[in-house]
Amino acid sequence: MISSSGAVPSLSLTPRSTCSLYPSSVSPSSASSLRSSLSGVSYQSLHLSGAAISTCQKAKTKKLKVKCSVSEPLKVMISGAPASGKGTQCDLIVKKFGLVHISTGDILRAEVAAGTEIGNKAKTFMNEGQLVPDEIVTAMVNARLSLEDVKQNGWLLDGYPRSYAQAQSLEEKKIRPDVYIVLDVPDEILIDRCVGRRLDPTTGKIYHIKNLPPETEEIKARLITRPDDTEEKVKSRLEIYKRNAYSISETYSSITKKIDGNRAKNDVFTEIDSILSQLQNKKRKVIALARESGNGSIQDSSNENSWRGIPTRLNNIPHSREIRKYFYQDVLKATQRSITNGRTRLKVEINIPELNPEMDVYRIGTLMELVRVIALSFADDGKRIKVCVQGSMGEGALAGMPLQLAGSRKILEFMDWGDYGALDTFVKIGSIGAKEVDEEDDIFILVAPQNAVGNCIIDDLRAMTDAAGPRPVILINPRLKDLPGSSGIMQTMGRDKRLEYAASFENCYFFRLLYYAGTQYPIMGALRMSYPYPYELYRRVDKEFGKEEYVLLSTFPERPTSDEVNNAFLGKPRSGEVKSNSGIWDEFRGQRMVGFVSSIYQWAHEKGKIR
Ligand code: AP5
Numbered sequence: 001m002i003s004s005s006g007a008v009p010s011l012s013l014t015p016r017s018t019c020s021l022y023p024s025s026v027s028p029s030s031a032s033s034l035r036s037s038l039s040g041v042s043y044q045s046l047h048l049s050g051a052a053i054s055t056c057q058k059a060k061t062k063k064l065k066v067k068c069s070v071s072e073p074l075k076v077m078i079s080g081a082p083a084s085g086k087g088t089q090c091d092l093i094v095k096k097f098g099l100v101h102i103s104t105g106d107i108l109r110a111e112v113a114a115g116t117e118i119g120n121k122a123k124t125f126m127n128e129g130q131l132v133p134d135e136i137v138t139a140m141v142n143a144r145l146s147l148e149d150v151k152q153n154g155w156l157l158d159g160y161p162r163s164y165a166q167a168q169s170l171e172e173k174k175i176r177p178d179v180y181i182v183l184d185v186p187d188e189i190l191i192d193r194c195v196g197r198r199l200d201p202t203t204g205k206i207y208h209i210k211n212l213p214p215e216t217e218e219i220k221a222r223l224i225t226r227p228d229d230t231e232e233k234v235k236s237r238l239e240i241y242k243r244n245a246y247s248i249s250e251t252y253s254s255i256t257k258k259i260d261g262n263r264a265k266n267d268v269f270t271e272i273d274s275i276l277s278q279l280q281n282k283k284r285k286v287i288a289l290a291r292e293s294g295n296g297s298i299q300d301s302s303n304e305n306s307w308r309g310i311p312t313r314l315n316n317i318p319h320s321r322e323i324r325k326y327f328y329q330d331v332l333k334a335t336q337r338s339i340t341n342g343r344t345r346l347k348v349e350i351n352i353p354e355l356n357p358e359m360d361v362y363r364i365g366t367l368m369e370l371v372r373v374i375a376l377s378f379a380d381d382g383k384r385i386k387v388c389v390q391g392s393m394g395e396g397a398l399a400g401m402p403l404q405l406a407g408s409r410k411i412l413e414f415m416d417w418g419d420y421g422a423l424d425t426f427v428k429i430g431s432i433g434a435k436e437v438d439e440e441d442d443i444f445i446l447v448a449p450q451n452a453v454g455n456c457i458i459d460d461l462r463a464m465t466d467a468a469g470p471r472p473v474i475l476i477n478p479r480l481k482d483l484p485g486s487s488g489i490m491q492t493m494g495r496d497k498r499l500e501y502a503a504s505f506e507n508c509y510f511f512r513l514l515y516y517a518g519t520q521y522p523i524m525g526a527l528r529m530s531y532p533y534p535y536e537l538y539r540r541v542d543k544e545f546g547k548e549e550y551v552l553l554s555t556f557p558e559r560p561t562s563d564e565v566n567n568a569f570l571g572k573p574r575s576g577e578v579k580s581n582s583g584i585w586d587e588f589r590g591q592r593m594v595g596f597v598s599s600i601y602q603w604a605h606e607k608g609k610i611r
Helices: 028-041 050-063 086-097 104-114 117-127 134-143 148-153 163-171 186-197 218-224 231-251 264-291 298-302 319-338 364-380 407-416 456-467 495-502 562-570 581-590 599-605
Strands: 077-078 099-101 154-157 179-184 197-199 206-208 256-259 345-351 385-388 426-431 445-446 473-476 506-515 523-530 535-542 548-556
Touching: 077 148, 077 456, 086 099, 086 154, 086 179, 086 206, 086 264, 099 104, 099 134, 104 134, 104 154, 117 134, 134 163, 154 186, 154 206, 163 231, 163 548, 179 264, 186 231, 206 231, 256 264, 319 345, 319 364, 319 506, 319 523, 364 385, 364 407, 364 426, 364 473, 385 407, 407 426, 456 473, 456 495, 523 548, 523 562, 535 581, 548 562
Parallel strands: 077 154, 077 179, 099 154, 179 256, 345 473, 345 506, 385 426, 385 445, 445 473
Antiparallel strands: 197 206, 506 523, 523 535, 535 548
């Protein structure tokens, strides 16, 4: 143990005060069962220290005074270079929001201090400023995240994930934060902060010899320096951080909040506080929405915990009522989450057979029912919804519209919109165009807007979204690919701009069945995305007694390319993949229901799956 003079101790480490290896309710016996679950996860023979447990127990009872009042608690990740202030901000976040602070650095330091097996394994890496192997840290975090207090109070992950593999491990388990906070501090400041940092082993409080000196001589005398806080080691830690930061930030790009960490700690916290408070309010709204629209439990509406998996028998036509209801709810939840999170230009793409206009089992009633579920759910929340179907094209005898939409406006008008007179009060039916946007409208649902041969809907659509401003516009199964003009000549004028505009809508929901190349039977698998979760690739597996099941193969932060899908089905590792823009993938990204590349076909053929 050393004083604040700056000499490096042999090795004496302590966790921060808010370190939470176990919740306060964990008894020695449950702690030991956690140990065994830890060793069962992925790393052999992990033994966690009782010292670490009791230190953290003490700290948690002290810190977790303020309880998060929402039923669906916050999930927060905080990241940043060494000494960017993660631990300092975590203390403040825990005080205000009552989240369970899971700091991998603290947990590891506690293990080192207690001389456990994990600690002994981690010590050399930590002292050198290197990352501890993924399997050790991941097993620790998984075990910690599975405990009840985390589910009750929400979590604050500090220092994890710190590598691409760690981020992927969370994605595979569908563990996603609501927000990914990145503290941004210039390198030279970071080095000064590290070299001047001191820890109080008694309270866990973090000091700095210049910026935040200890309050008394007594405290000063007992302060210690972390062995990895020398200038040389900080530089190495910084380099490792930068090397990994990009691949991780890609995973969370849509929910990243970068914050200037080079300000007084209270100023930094004010910004974090505002972000988290807003998020918490949005979550409350989603919960209220779910309750009011009778759409199941709170968890149902705001996370995927209760997701039942992909329903089977999707090639049985017509789809059963349960299957239809399942997809309506799946789409609704993703749409609600997107709107609650402030998204305004949304796209739902769902291609189950009954909603795929290129299959002869297409049913317009299913599309209309889906639209009604979404519209009524938002109307129940007091929102005024405009459901829009594009008008007919051309004049008089030449008037026509895309087949998929023929008669759909009339169907919408005749449909049963409930006993409370929602139609014409909370739900209005309109067309697509700027003049359809009224001041009272809150949300616009556009039913399968599409380009037809010789007619481009995009200009009307753009005029409408311009008029709608920040109000949400939801496209249900749009088909905005450029099509040839009626003369057979491709419309090229303004094509790039049109396509760019079409791409500005972000998917809040995507579901597509995957078939072998050139066929629509049997189903090979499915690709699903439900905002804000990643794309999930499933393989359909035949089971005994004519049953089937969808098994998760892989997840992707963005819509996967055909190569990525192929590789996942073939069990090939992902690293080193080169994205290709094959013509087939262009088809796949687009609207056509096509099969998969021939390699899949070949693979299936070789395996005797198809003849
Ligand atoms: P870890 O403890 O997580 O270290 P780190 O990420 O390098 O971060 P620090 O704890 O150094 O800094 P901090 O951002 O918390 O800043 P603090 O608030 O203390 O990990 C340590 C090691 O464990 C790693 O090197 C690795 O070996 C291993 N490890 C951990 N997680 C791992 C993982 N997932 N995978 C593999 N290995 C893993 O502040 C720093 C100083 O600045 C203090 O003195 C403070 O008072 C001061 N300060 C803070 N905010 C301000 C401000 N706004 N203005 C002025 N001063 C400030």
